[in-house]
């Protein structure tokens with residue numbers, strides 16, 4: 001029973017945010033004073049399990065756990081371990097995590113044991129002072145220890161770096177070299193217009209990846225790769241090193257035609273497009289009946305409303321299509 005949206009896209013990828021909380025306060029993601037959801041609003045671990053398992057029974061093959069910071073949710077390993085049963089049965093093909101890395105020293109091995117093989121770790125700079133500035137509360141050394149632990153456990157790592165004008169432009173080649181030396185992939189992300197409209201203008205931080213790519217091409221020869229993940233990332237190979245580099249360019253390219261994903265928040269809201277306000281509630285149908293039929297109906301109805309694409313656009317010098325919610329709400 002496959003999930004097919006109105007534009008004939010099969011939905012096989014669920015990104016699940018398990019908490020809105022985080023131990024960092026990255027400037028492009030959260031404000032310093034965040035008001036978090038009361039705990040009673042959150043789905044319990046059992047409810048997250050039932051919700052996710054229902055998606056899997058409806059054709060989801062890939063599950064990414066995100067947040068907030070997923071590894072700060074209490075007892076989250078219980079949930080990862082429970083998802084292992086879907087990997088064992090073959091219903092689920094891949095279980096991944098996106099993390100800021102702060103808790104990896106502790107969780108890398110348990111994650112591997114639960115069946116996770118690939119993780120994304122977000123690092124925008126390798127300079128300790130700049131790292132503290134951009135994450136406000138983060139410490140680079142702790143994250144680097146986490147990377148070591150993850151590699152020792154056998155996890156494959158992809159580094160996610162948000163491209164920020166005037167902030168990490170000068171680290172383009174050092175970030176690349178760092179990843180190459182450690183056998184990690186790297187993906188650059190364009191900063192997206194999320195967050196408070198008033199005092200957080202993402203346009204000031206916007207470093208288009210078309211510029212970043214041109215900078216890379218001054219030193220390297222790049223070959224476009226056909227590898228697609230159904231998502232926003234496009235990949236190139238750096239011929240001189242053999243390393244592949246990803247670009248997530250929601251603003252300079254549109255990737256919606258091949259979108260295979262939906263996002264669910266820790267309160268059970270489903271967002272069928274990162275760049276649109278439209279959402280539906282899955283918590284009420286989840287809680288209304290222990291039978292999964294109601295929930296399945298609500299999932300189908302939500303996917304029936306999946307929009308064709310997003311409307312982000314900086315091309316007119318203003319951030320059109322800005323979302324008022326923070327990225328930590330849906331987990332990116």
Ligand code: SAM
Pocket residue numbers: 022028029066067068069070098099100120121122160161162189190191192193194202327328331332
């Ligand atoms: N806390 C985890 C982490 O940082 O990897 C997972 C959640 S975080 C919201 C997921 C990704 O969203 C991170 O790679 C982060 O850099 C990215 N992100 C946050 N705000 C963003 C924004 N305004 N534009 C682009 N990417 C953003």
Ligand code: SF4
Pocket residue numbers: 022023024025026029030067068069100122327328
């Ligand atoms: Fe936390 Fe990730 Fe947002 Fe940074 S990007 S504040 S680590 S949720």
